[in-house]
Amino acid sequence: MDNLANKYLRAQKIPSTACSGCGLGQVHKKVVMAIDELNLGIEDVVWGTGIGCAGRQTFNTWKGDNFAGTHGRVYALAAGLRVALAPEKKIILTVGDGDAFGIGLLHLLHCARRNVDMTVIVADNFGYQSTGGQFGYTTPIGYKTDSSPYGMNEANWTQNGIDILKILKDAGATFLARHTSFEGQSAVESIKKGIENKGFSLIHALYPCVTNFGGRALGSRKPEDSYKWFKEITLKKDEEVKEGKIGFHTGVYYDGSDTRVEFATNIREFTDRIEGGAKHD
Amino acid sequence: MKRIFDTGNAAITEAAIIAGCEVYAGYPITPSTEIAENMSRRLPQVGGYYIQAEDELAGLYMCLGASLGGKKVMTSTSGPGYVLFSDPYGWGISCEIPVVIIDAQRVGPVSGITGAPGQGEFYLSRYPTHGGNFETIVLAPASVQEAFQLTIEAFYLAERFRTPVTILADQLVTDGWESFCIPETQEERNEMGIKVMDRKVNYGPVFYPATDEIDIPPVVLGHNTGAACSDWTPTEDGYDTEDSAAHMKHSYRLVYKIRNHRDIIDRHEEHFIGDDPDLILVAYGSPARVVISAVKKARELGLKVGCIRLISIWPFQDKLFSRKTKYLSVELNFEGQLVREVQRATSNGSEVHFFGKCGELPSVNELIGVIKNILNDEPIVTQQWKSEAW
Numbered sequence: 259m260d261n262l263a264n265k266y267l268r269a270q271k272i273p274s275t276a277c278s279g280c281g282l283g284q285v286h287k288k289v290v291m292a293i294d295e296l297n298l299g300i301e302d303v304v305w306g307t308g309i310g311c312a313g314r315q316t317f318n319t320w321k322g323d324n325f326a327g328t329h330g331r332v333y334a335l336a337a338g339l340r341v342a343l344a345p346e347k348k349i350i351l352t353v354g355d356g357d358a359f360g361i362g363l364l365h366l367l368h369c370a371r372r373n374v375d376m377t378v379i380v381a382d383n384f385g386y387q388s389t390g391g392q393f394g395y396t397t398p399i400g401y402k403t404d405s406s407p408y409g410m411n412e413a414n415w416t417q418n419g420i421d422i423l424k425i426l427k428d429a430g431a432t433f434l435a436r437h438t439s440f441e442g443q444s445a446v447e448s449i450k451k452g453i454e455n456k457g458f459s460l461i462h463a464l465y466p467c468v469t470n471f472g473g474r475a476l477g478s479r480k481p482e483d484s485y486k487w488f489k490e491i492t493l494k495k496d497e498e499v500k501e502g503k504i505g506f507h508t509g510v511y512y513d514g515s516d517t518r519v520e521f522a523t524n525i526r527e528f529t530d531r532i533e534g535g536a537k538h539d
Numbered sequence: 540m541k542r543i544f545d546t547g548n549a550a551i552t553e554a555a556i557i558a559g560c561e562v563y564a565g566y567p568i569t570p571s572t573e574i575a576e577n578m579s580r581r582l583p584q585v586g587g588y589y590i591q592a593e594d595e596l597a598g599l600y601m602c603l604g605a606s607l608g609g610k611k612v613m614t615s616t617s618g619p620g621y622v623l624f625s626d627p628y629g630w631g632i633s634c635e636i637p638v639v640i641i642d643a644q645r646v647g648p649v650s651g652i653t654g655a656p657g658q659g660e661f662y663l664s665r666y667p668t669h670g671g672n673f674e675t676i677v678l679a680p681a682s683v684q685e686a687f688q689l690t691i692e693a694f695y696l697a698e699r700f701r702t703p704v705t706i707l708a709d710q711l712v713t714d715g716w717e718s719f720c721i722p723e724t725q726e727e728r729n730e731m732g733i734k735v736m737d738r739k740v741n742y743g744p745v746f747y748p749a750t751d752e753i754d755i756p757p758v759v760l761g762h763n764t765g766a767a768c769s770d771w772t773p774t775e776d777g778y779d780t781e782d783s784a785a786h787m788k789h790s791y792r793l794v795y796k797i798r799n800h801r802d803i804i805d806r807h808e809e810h811f812i813g814d815d816p817d818l819i820l821v822a823y824g825s826p827a828r829v830v831i832s833a834v835k836k837a838r839e840l841g842l843k844v845g846c847i848r849l850i851s852i853w854p855f856q857d858k859l860f861s862r863k864t865k866y867l868s869v870e871l872n873f874e875g876q877l878v879r880e881v882q883r884a885t886s887n888g889s890e891v892h893f894f895g896k897c898g899e900l901p902s903v904n905e906l907i908g909v910i911k912n913i914l915n916d917e918p919i920v921t922q923q924w925k926s927e928a929w
Contacts, residue, residue, distance in 0.1 A: 270778065271778075317771070317779055318767040322763055323761060323763060323766050323767070324767035324777070325607060325760060325767065326779075327770065328626050328627075331596060331597075331600050331626065331630075334593075334604065335604040335607070335630075337590075338562070338564060338590070338601030338602060338604025338605040338607070341562060341605055342605040342608020342609050342761070343760070343761045344761060364593055364594070364597075365593065365597055525590070526588075528583060529587065529588060531583075532583035532584055533583060533585065533586050536584040
């Protein structure tokens with residue numbers, strides 16, 4: 259364990275049981291780096307997780323308080339927790355693409371609408387990898403998985419003009435960013451901004467699954483082949499997505515930090531007004 | 540005492556406020572919508588928070604999240620929403636989170652009839668989630684006053700047992716108007732037997748002890764206790780484990796913390812039981828009121844019958860059915876649910892019969908007819924329902 263892990267993470271959980279070559283650890287590390295660079299302590303963060311590789315691998319790694327929800331429900335759980343927790347406590351969720359963009363999307367959108375103060379790190383490995391590699395909502399169209407043996411043949415949230423981050427922005431999210439696990443300080447800076455935003459923040463963090471997505475969809479379990487593929491799909495600033503291909507511009511997608519009233523702040527102020535009025539009566 | 544004329548929904552709301560409920564999250568559904576409406580008005584007046592959730596799953600999860608943050612919480616629903624609770628119910632049971640859940644039973648299956656009473660969630664309230672390895676606490680009011688008192692009890696039991704406690708009401712209780720009393724002073728609260736327990740914080744390091752003990756504070760996040768709670772089988776300190784020995788310990792706790800403290804859960808009422816009656820009627824909720832009237836009338840007619848009204852439903856009170864006699868379960872469903880438990884609990888040689896209606900109560904005369912049928916060893920035949928398989 260490095261110094262950062264010693265400072266913030268539980269020795270029993272590090273290293274994780276992730277496959278060799280998995281990029282999840284890099285995403286996890288960037289979240290911890292962001293926390294450290296914001297000078298937050300163990301007592302400042304309550305860490306939640308969902309189901310799947312991202313959820314199970316990061317659950318109870320945090321030295322402080324931890325919780326994990328069932329598949330897709332941790333957003334509703336966190337929204338309830340938000341009204342009970344002290345406002346200065348940070349809620350950070352590390353979840354997967356199936357959890358956030360599939361089964362839990364309804365709750366995620368409502369958290370964006372309510373602008374619930376939480377930072378959701380969607381660690382995206384392009385499908386359901388912990389169950390062996392089925393397609394999800396970010397699996398590129400045409401890619402083969404165990405449940406799309408002829409190629410993924412439905413629309414996803416990240417291709418052909420559809421972008422889940424745009425949907426979340428329209429729903430009311432106040433900080434959105436997208437990065438890959440191969441990016442360094444720029445990703446850490448985005449996570450920091452997300453944590454600092456008093457409202458709903460989401461960082462879409464793409465990372466390689468060499469075992470299932472690599473093995474089946476990319477045809478190689480070599481980490482360097484996943485790296486090459488990530489280089490191809492990470493677009494330069496002025497580079498356009500090629501017709502029928504998948505590609506991502508990384509960095510801050512939308513920064514509306516502190517432009518909308520936060521959910522728990524709003525409900526507290528509302529209650530204070532009514533309670534004050536009731537006492538006055 | 541303040542005397543109020545209002546619905547069961549209103550009584551449940553006032554009870555929750557007295558019990559110290561701080562957060563309500565739920566989704567509107569007939570016939571429990573008024574609880575949500577009343578909570579949206581009452582909670583902010585006392586410093587609490589009302590959250591209207593995007594669905595029932597979210598409603599119960601928000602309650603569980605707020606409880607996990609240290610607040611006392613309640614949600615309410617009816618059949619179609621009650622099934623959606625299945626996932627968060629399990630989370631609350633396994634993570635041992637106090638929460639009060641109101642189910643106003645209506646006519647099912649599915650949406651069925653919204654504004655009429657049913658009793659179709661008898662077993663669902665015992666098995667509200669998958670996977671087994673747990674016991675539940677379920678209380679069933681038969682009147683508006685009782686809905687008030689049992690709701691306060693539910694909050695108390697939820698804290699002591701750190702588990703979801705369910706009020707299995709029905710549409711007649713929640714929508715029905717009756718006068719009920721609310722205590723205004725501590726003295727009046729004591730007189731009514733009202734007990735309120737404040738939330739305590741578990742400071743660890745043992746969060747999920749392998750014991751049947753109650754009164755262990757639940758996990759509360761935000762106090763930097765290093766607590767962890769999840770949907771996974773927990774070790775005593777909250778780590779997720781795939782170890783079946785750890786799961787056995789966890790299951791033991793979830794089952795026996797409830798089974799070994801029946802003395803503070805079990806509740807029932809008996810009428811005309813002392814003289815070893817030839818037939819004992821069994822019911823809970825609204826139909827129990829007609830059953831009591833029918834038994835009184837039957838006694839006037841010289842028929843030796845009695846009745847048992849169940850107030851706590853789960854864990855089931857087997858010992859009430861130790862007498863060898865005839866039993867008749869009267870329920871608001873057509874297939875018979877409570878009757879199965881009565882049949883299981885009765886001693887060998889007892890005859891167990893069933894009479895069900897749904898959407899409306901049976902009349903006293905109807906029940907007298909059924910009582911006579913059974914006492915004369917005649918089949919129970921009801922209009923448009925050819926024979927009673929039970």
